[in-house]
Amino acid sequence: MAMSNRNVSKKFKWSIDLSNRNKSTCDLASPPGYLPSIATTVAESTKENDSSLLIKRSWDVALQPLKQVPMNLFMMYMVGSSISIFPIMMVGMMFVRPIRALFSMNQTFKMLEGTQAIGQILVYILGQLVALGLALYKCQSMGLLPTHSSDWLAFIDPQQRIEYSGGGQTLL
Amino acid sequence: MKIFSYSLCIVFILIQTINGLYEDQIGKFDWRQQYIGKVKHAIFDSTGKKIVVGTEENTLALLHAGTGKIEWRHLLGSNTKSKITSLFLLSNGKVASISNIPTIVRVFDVSSGILQWEAAVAKDIQPVLCKWAVSKRDIISVEINPSRSGYDLVLTEYSSIGGTENVASTTELPWFTLGTNCQLVFPHLVCLHPQEDAVNIVDVRNSDSHQRIELQHLGITVGADQLVTLGVTKNFVSLRTTGTFSLYKITDEGLQRTSAEWPSETVLVSVPTVKDAEAQDQYMAALIKREKNYAVKIYDLEANQVLEDVSGDMKLPDHAGEPDLLSTFLMRKPNGELSYRYAISTTDDSLHYGSKKEVYWTREEALTSIVQVEMVDLPVSSIEASIEEEFGSDQALGGILGHTIKRLSSQFRQLLIVTQQLLAGQISLVRREAVGNNNKALERDRFGLHKLILILTRPGKLFAMDTLSGRIVWQRLLKNVNIDKVRLYVQRTSIHYPLEPQCTILAKSSTSNQAVLFVFHPITGEPAQFGSEGYVNLDYSVQQALLLPQNEETEYMKPLLLLDESAAPHVFPPTESAINHVVKMSNNLFMFVADTKSCVLRGYSLAKSTADHLASAAVWQLQLCSSSDSVEEEIVSIVSRHPEEKVFSQGRVLADRSVLYKYLNPNMVVVATAGTNHPHHRGYLNLYLIDVVSGAVVFSTSHRRVQPPYHVVYAENWIIYAYYNEKYRRTELSSLELFEGQTQSNSTAFSSFSAPQPLVDRQAYIYPSHITAMKDTVSEQGMTAKHILLGLSNGWIQEMPRAFLDPRRPVVAAATPEMREEGIMPYLPELPIPAEAIINYNQTISNIKSIYVTPSSLESTALVFACGLDIFFTHVTPSRTFDVLNDDFEYGFIALVLTGLTLASFITKRLAGKKSLRQAWK
Known part of the structure; x- marks a missing residue:
């Protein structure tokens, strides 16, 4: 408590409140070239810009997964396709991230507002799917996907014997 | 590059090296018994404490008379034609043995067994x-x-x-x-x-x-x-007719009949070795057959009378045959009485040594001529039997109450059994029993390592041996059967608990050509309830027999299908369920019979059988050998896959991760024919892979300028065969492997009538020793890697991974990284014999004739029984013991660590609590 009080006192010591001063200087003539009307329009336009900013930010969110693709590609290239702890960790991260993102989609969509929300949602999902696809491709190139016949060999049952036969050298 | 690939090979070889044996494992699960063969000549030495014997196996040995143990033993050449024809004790403590073909005289020192001199008589x-x-x-x-x-x-x-x-x-x-x-x-x-x-x-x-x-x-x-x-005997000659027996002394004037009365039942006579050689030729011993036992009589030839006080009755064991050699030793006891010892060799190849009172020891030399071996499971222990009774019985006592009573009663029974065993000292709570314990009950252990070895021998004697100790559990001499071409079948094992196990021997009657079955209980050796004392006389002779698969209807009895001389099928046991089983199968039931001499193979189908009348029809016939007069060709071996062999993997994974599917034809047999081309006397070997259902020759190959011995091993989809290459004078092993290709024509079932043509890979390897027996290891599920057991002429058994004999091993120059990735070694023609791959370490087995392998209940472990002049038993683990903890696993240490950790966690928890409390007070 003592500390914060000291802070406050310090603050008071050094702070200058300019807000009151503005009011006192408002009846002064505007400097040459200054048009208060323009200022108001600018203010209005910034108000309009707010929504576009929102859209822009929403697009940022929506495009974020796609933006990571080149980075992921670079990482994939750097890590190589050997089966060792780092590539496996990376592949795991590549899987976990988009899947987690897809599961927490609703929270992300709350951030996406505005008229283009549906498009953004679609782009976001697409981006995550691309990231998943990349992860799958990485798995494939590392040979982790059971796409070959040999991967299913252990599950093949032995062929059933139809004919039964036997015999040998004559015992006569 | 070359150096690199060679070093790679060496690295691979090192990786593949099989686990050797640690010093403390010697004798832990293996045992060896040494034999000498059927005794043909036996002489007591002058002290009567040693017996010099010459045997049918061309072995000269010295036996200790007190124990029957071998003091020394010499194999006088492994040539099968060579035999010891005469054996003499020389006056100077030496023994002379004379072998024929080629005639060689050898003189040995009796006490040490050192060869003094030998002379080959050209x-x-x-x-x-x-x-x-x-x-x-x-x-x-x-x-x-x-x-x-x-x-x-x-x-x-x-x-x-x-x-x-x-x-x-x-x-x-x-x-x-x-x-x-x-x-x-x-x-x-x-x-x-x-x-x-x-x-x-x-x-x-x-x-x-x-x-x-x-x-x-x-x-x-x-x-x-x-x-x-x-x-x-000495200067006497005996003449025996069917009713009389007489002894004549040979003099310069002719034959002089001795006046002593000889019973007409005198079977054998011998001149005893007399202690203190003063009266060497004075006595004569005779073995006289009585109704049930034998009598030994000692005659004083000078006094022409029987020494009544010495002679006496003698009883050989029930399972002994007729005596065919008598050797006796006479000594004078300190009190002046004469007493004798005898060594009698009987037709069941056993040697008995004893005195007037009893037979002191018996050597079972029939174990040197083993015909067939089966290892059978032992019955469940009495505790498990009570559990089986609880769940296996079909009693109508249902409901919660009924089950509770059942459970309580069975647990009470178990408790009783455990207390009984504790009292009898059969269970040791402290430590597991050592392997050599003879008193161990005949019951199944957890891993199926304790089995009974059923051994059928050439003189018609049947033995059951314990795998843990090599002790003979029971033995039985088959009566009135001709032991030529005899077969042993296990019809029901001990697994189907309340049902008794059953084994059957198929042989020919000694009086006629008709077949005889002997049915017995494999664990006790008692004859089963069939025919007269287990002997079932059939009124036909049997060409071929086949053990059919079992099912619940036949009470898990594998019916024996017998094909008589006119190719009419019969079923044993002739019960209705067994016949129905055969009839149900008959559409898909085929048999084949091969005539070794004429090289004719005939296939029969049982499709025409009905429940009233089993019938067979010849469906194909193959003439394999050349009919030309200038060659002598005959079938040397017919090998089929073990009917219960399981193949775990249906294909082989290639480097590109596709699958090469195995060609697993259960009806294929390997027929090897060998002959000599007369003008040049060059041997050749033909190998045919024949589908015995359709009669199709799947593949055939030929080797020229080769010599016996030929050995063939066939398992899964591969065949390995050995022959002697006459041209390069070396033993070679050839390997064949059959594949269906990259796709399976029918992934669910295999029919010989729609079988695909297989792709065959083959390669040959040089083996740097002489092979006398060859066998593959078997595991219960076929998951464990396969090894080849090679019995060598120097008495070793080598365990060789099959990967060494893989026909896909590429030549070094063609070895690709993919091949390496697949785990295939580059091709090197010479196969190694690393010392650690010799499974019998320093326990040399003389004259290895055959090796038998049975899986245990442990997937990793197979039981190996090798026989020849000696018999040897051991375990092999081709993929190491991946399913059991090692012998040196530190149970105590692990327990200590675990309790220590638990304790430590409790203590630290307490300490941490104290510390946080102390801090809260600060």
């Missing part, structure tokens, strides 16, 4: 007759050779000290004809021709001394063709 002409004798200083050979004018007698003397050949005198024998049976009673040669009614006697040192004695003069009224034996 022969220009093969003598008609060759007899040996010893005098005081010399070893004497008497040969009768054919000459221009008739027959010549050649007398040769070898000095017993150095073996120098002394005199060779030749005399003519005008009276000698072919087929005459002669005995040498040095210096007389006593001859008898089956068509003549006279005995010829000649002094071999003096050809003018020939005498011809009419049989009538000897008081024998029957013709010479009815004279059964012409036994000989």
Whole structure:
């Protein structure tokens, strides 16, 4: 408590409140070239810009997964396709991230507002799917996907014997 | 690059090295028993404490009379034709053995077994007759050779000290004809021709001394063709007819009948070795057959009387055969009484040693001529049996109450059994019992490592041996059967608990050509409830037999399908359920019969069978051998896959991760035929892979300029065979592997009628030793890697991974990284024999004839039984013991660590609590 009080006192010591001063200087003539009307329009336009900013930010969110693709590609290239702890960790991260993102989609969509929300949602999902696809491709190139016949060999049952036969050298 | 690939090979070889044996594992799960073979000659030494024996297996050995243990043993060449013909004890503590083909005289020191000298007797002409004798200083050979004018007698003397050949005198024998049976009673040669009614006697040192004695003069009224034996001992000769027995002394004046009365049932006579050689030729021992037992009688020849106080009855064990060799030893006890010891060899190949009172020991030499071996599971222990009874019984006592009563009663029974065993000391709570414990009950252990080895031997004797100790649990001599081409079948194992296990022996009757079955309980050896005492006489002879799969209807009994001489099928046991089982299968049931000499294979189908009448029809026939007169070809081996072999993986994974599917034809057999091309005397070997259902030859290959021995191993989809390459003078192993290709034509079932044509990979390897037996290891589920067990002529058994014999091993230059990734070693023609791959370490097994392998309940472990002159049993783990903890696993240490950790966690928890409390007070 003592500390914060000291802070406050310090603050008071050094702070200058300019807000009151503005009011006192408002009846002064505007400097040459200054048009208060323009200022108001600018203010209005910034108000309009707010929504576009929102859209822009929403697009940022929506495009974020796609933006990571080149980075992921670079990482994939750097890590190589050997089966060792780092590539496996990376592949795991590549899987976990988009899947987690897809599961927490609703929270992300709350951030996406505005008229283009549906498009953004679609782009976001697409981006995550691309990231998943990349992860799958990485798995494939590392040979982790059971796409070959040999991967299913252990599950093949032995062929059933139809004919039964036997015999040998004559015992006569 | 080359160096790199070679070093890679070496690295691979090192990786593949099989686990050797640690010093403390010696004898832990393996045992060896040494034998000598059926005793043909037995001589007591002058002290009576040692017996020198010569056997049918061409082995000379010294047995300790007190224990029956082998003091020393010599294999006089492994040539199967060579036999010890005579054995003599020389006066100076040496023993002389004479082998024929080629004739070799060897003299050994009795006590040490060291060879003193040997002399090979080179022969220009093969003598008609060759007899040996010893005098005081010399070893004497008497040969009768054919000459221009008739027959010549050649007398040769070898000095017993150095073996120098002394005199060779030749005399003519005008009276000698072919087929005459002669005995040498040095210096007389006593001859008898089956068509003549006279005995010829000649002094071999003096050809003018020939005498011809009419049989009538000897008081024998029957013709010479009815004279059964012409036994000989020292200067006596015995003549035995079907009803009489008489002994004659040979003098210069002819034969002089001894006046002692000889019972007509006298089977064998011998001159005993007498302790303190004062009265060497004074006594004679005779073995007389009584109704149930035998009597040994000692005669004093000088006094012409039976020594009644010495003679006595003697009983051989029930499972012994007829005696065919008697050797005796006489000694005078300190109190002046005479007493005797005998060594009797019987027709069941056993050697018995004993005295008037009892048989002291018996050596079961039948175990040197093993025909077939089966390892059977033991019955469940009594505790498990009570559990089986609880869940296995179909009693109608249902409901919660019924089950509770059942459970309580079975648990009470278990408690009783455990307390009984505890009282009897069968369970040790402290430590597991050592392997060599003989008292261990005959019950199944957890891992199926404790089994019973059923051994069928050539003299018709059946043995059951415990795998843990090698102890003979029971033995039985088959009666009235001809043991030629005999087979042993396990019809029901001990697994199906309340049902008794059953085994069946198929043999021929000794009196007729008809078949006889002997049915018995494999664990107790008792005959089963069939026929008379387990013997079932069939009124037909059997061409071939097949053990069919079992099912619940047949009460888990595998029916035995017998094909008689007219190819009509029969079922044993002839129960309704078994016949129904056969009829149900009959559409898909096929049998084949191969005639070894004529090389004809015939296939039969049972499709026409009905429940009333089983019938078969010939469906195909193959003539394999060349019909040309200039070659002699015959089938040397027919190998089929083990009917219960399981294949875990259906294909092989290639480097590109596709699959090469195995060609797993259950109906395919390997038929090897071998012959000699007469103009050049060059041997050849043909190998045919034949589908015995359709009669199709799947594949065939031929090797020229090869020699026996041929050995074939066939498992899964591969075949390995061994032969001797005459051209390069080395043993070679060839390997074949069959694949269906990259796709499976039918992934669910295999029918021989729609079978695909397989792709065959093959390669040959050089093996740097001589192979006498070959076998593959088997595991219960087929998951464990396969190894090949090679029995070598030097008494080793090598365990070789099959990967070494993989036909896909590429030559070094063609080895690709993909191949390496697949785990295939580059091709090196020479196969190694690393010392750690010898599974019998320093326990040499002489004359290995065959190896038998049975899976245990542990997937990793297989039981191996090797036999030859010795028998050897061990475990092999081709993929190491991946399913059991090692022997040196530290149970105590792990337990200590675990309790320590738990304790530590409790203590630290307490300490941490204290510390946080203390801090809260600050």
